[in-house]
Amino acid sequence: MGSLDGKVAFVTGAARAQGRNHAVRMAEEGADIIGIDLCDQIDTVPYQMSTPDDLDETVGMVESRGRRIVAREADVRGPQALQAAFDAGLAELGRVDIVVANAGIAALAPEETDPVRAFNDTIATNLAGVRHTVHAAAPTMIEQNAGGAMVLTSSTQGLSGRGGNGTGGLDGYTAAKHGVVGLMRSYANWLAPHGIRVNTLHPTAVRTPMVENETVPAFMQDYPDMANAMANLLPVEMMDHDDTTNAVLWLVSDRARYVTGVTLPVDAGFCVR
Template identity: 35%
Template sequence: MLLKDKVVLITGGSRGIGAAVAVEMAKQGADVAINSNSGGAAAAEVIAAVEAHGRRCISVEGDVALPETATAFVNAAVEAFGRVDVFVSNAGICPFHAFLDMPAETLKRTMEVNLHGAYFMTQAAANQMVKQGNGGAIVAISSISALVGGEFQTHYTPTKAGVHSLMQSCAIALGRHGIRCNSVLPGTILTDINRDDLSDPAKREYMEGRIPLGRLGQPEDIGGAVAFLASDMAAYVTGAALLVDGGAFVNLQ
């Protein structure tokens, strides 16, 4: 129970990595608030999964690209649970596209959701933590793509590098308030973002062959890393980046 009776907020929490993190937070004893752009049945499933572990959960709909969504999300969590102890910035999109004819709107939307959304949400959560005066933990889901390139991800990789950089700078800005800021860099995790891209058996086999542990990641593989960084076990860890990629990044030969 690393997070017993803590309150954890998660963006993009209705599916994929966000949903898996929400359930892991509940397993570790936390109450959970999730934000998603659509909510609906997917959010209801996450709420049910959290409640199955004896914890409370709320869902707040809203577009993370809008600053007012961040304020509304934090306010709703405080109204429901009284405070914010941990914030997990997870919401992100990656509409794969070639570089030379990248639509301006695709680039703009990816930047707004992945980077601007992380900024606004982190800022709102941090302000609440400062107001409470008891410190806190912020964990951003960056990506191995912050460290490597991607032919069809020229709009996506800069946002993930930016998310990691945001955590480094926030670690400095918020350290005096006892707020720790770290990033998790997942490798290839099977989610809705890349399911179509990995539907080709040959490509999937190639990707699995590059990973020393011999398999693609599952959303649940990220939950433990987030729980550690959010917990008091990481009390002296801030400004760090934790690769969770099955060894893919170091397998250069």
């Protein structure tokens, strides 16, 4: 038996990286998955974003664990399309117990051509997208009257302003990740009477295409003080997907049944450096 037997998890950014790993590991623990991803490019994002093939691969990985998955391409910036994608999953899987609002971007270009647009795209995805994700699922979870858990992915940049340099992409990223904490605290109060727990996760750098791409070294070269500012306390340059997924699995399980309203760092000591 798994820790999530009989549960259904709604995961955004599920096509690859942390979102895929969360979905697959929750499937291994017995959950069925509603998986959402944009599977397209945002112009201000300088690295290659996910593709339909990536989402198909996630589907295969979940199904190979013996679990069901309803996967849809949808943009978290658009609440109507996101709601439609969620509703398709709900119609097939029948319920939702877990929300992992994981979708996010980092519009960190070494030479920004439109910093205002980079800021706005990041806020729309990393902050408004979290809001839309929660509101897509919350009415069903309340109606079910069976409790549940939500994890909203923030960042160490949601607890710190270290490395700030005035660029539109980083301004947007830091502001959005701080804003996610505000949403979490509001939602924790809203949903607690219904037995639904809401927490934020704050990872340091994780080995994902958002970080491991050719633009990040160029960005750091343009802002050399930033590399030192962003270093972890422990001698760890970057974490692996399982480091964040292990925390997600705990937060959504009954082992954390009385944990809500918490900002949980998984950060190799970043926030106390």
